[in-house]
Amino acid sequence: xxxxIPISLPKVNMDTxxxxxxxxxxxxxxxxxxxxxKCEEWWPADPEFFHRNPRHPRGLHIYCKACMSEARRKSYxxxxxRLVLNGAPDYRPLKKGGNQ
Ligand SMILES: [Zn+2]
Numbered sequence: 001x002x003x004x005i006p007i008s009l010p011k012v013n014m015d016t017x018x019x020x021x022x023x024x025x026x027x028x029x030x031x032x033x034x035x036x037x038k039c040e041e042w043w044p045a046d047p048e049f050f051h052r053n054p055r056h057p058r059g060l061h062i063y064c065k066a067c068m069s070e071a072r073r074k075s076y077x078x079x080x081x082r083l084v085l086n087g088a089p090d091y092r093p094l095k096k097g098g099n100q
Contacts, residue, residue, distance in 0.1 A: 022062055036064035038071075 034045035043049035050060035
């Protein structure tokens with residue numbers, strides 16, 4: 001009789017290998033590439049393509065620079081749209097240290 005014995009192979013799970021959506025590979029040239037968590041494009045894992053983020057293990061942000069600037073622009077547009085919706089198109093920020 002054959003008995004099936006559970007073999008405890010070290011399970012290689014790509015999900016557990018990647019740290020919080022951070023996916024990285026070594027390309028043919030031996031360079032580390034990093035996948036942007038937003039546009040899913042592969043870029044060199046380099047501060048030239050990713051903003052620095054000391055809180056991340058690699059020291060780089062999970063979004064590429066292009067996505068970061070786009071996200072900033074979108075959030076700015078959202079802010080502007082909200083102000084218009086609130087009926088404050090001539091909204092002016094309060095002067096710091098001004099009177100009243
Ligand atoms: Zn991106």
